[in-house]
Amino acid sequence: MNLSMQRLVLCGLLMASGASLALTTERIFQDARIVDEERSDDRHYLLPLGRVKYDRSLGRDVPARYKRMDGEFEAIVWELTGGEPLPEAKQRIDAHLEDPRFELLFQCQSRDCGESFAWANSVFEKPILYGNDRSQNLWVIKDVGAQVYHVFYLVERPNRRKYLYEETFKVPDLILSDSVIKEALERDGYLILGEIPVNAAGAPEFADLIERLKPHVKAVPPQLLVIHRHGSANQVPMLEPLRKALAQAGIEAQVEDLGNSAPRPHAPARAWLEWVDPEWQP
Structure with a gap:
């Protein structure tokens, strides 16, 4: 399946299922290629609000700060195939997230984020995202006026391939009566x-x-x-x-x-x- 058809199928599935994922990456990087995707209508979720570190009580790596929520989860792993260098990719994401519709909750880069291995394997459970610690960038944002959260994780692997993980989590509004x-x-x-x-x-x-x-x-x-x-x-x-x-x-x-x-x-x-x-x- 070619890239255009892949995107059409994905968008159709998301629209048919009522999904909220905005495919932000596709608007920033038009040459990005979908590598992996995941969706759940009911998930207990930890929104990362700090660097990742080992938690002895849990016996695994978790964000130093996080917020527990329940709701709808969607994620896509993209490979950036347009040839842009990592600093340019980061600048594009920064520019997009400056939109007043978004509120920045947490951001880190390089080793300030912790270990890329921990983010890839323990937090996101996407081994393909394991890259050089110095190349990683993380953004956690919220839609202003709605309980919709987005996580973006940009990383470059030793083979120079660059990946962007796009995660969206929505807490359904309470229906009042x-x-x-x-x-x-x-x-x-x-x-x-x-x-x-x-x-x-x-x-x-x-x-x-x-x-x-x-x-x-x-x-x-x-x-x-x-x-x-x-x-x-x-x-x-x-x-x-x-x-x-x-x-x-x-x-x-x-x-x-x-x-x-x-x-x-x-x-x-x-x-x-x-x-x-x-x-x-x-």
């Missing part, structure tokens, strides 16, 4: 409504969250909405903009901003909004 909201508030005392995205102008955007709230405020009137955030999101004013957005939508609720005083390991982003039952007791 009156019963789902009531059950979550009764069981946990809170419900994560979603990410508070910050636009290119540095302002928070609440439109999507307001639309999620609207259908349910009559059956389950929200008593308390809480803003959580950390990192760079702490510098963005959010409390008054949210109050204004709620008032414009005709939604009455108390609003608080807890900043980073109540972190959650499964938080969707650097800033998120929770629907809280203020009277809940465990």
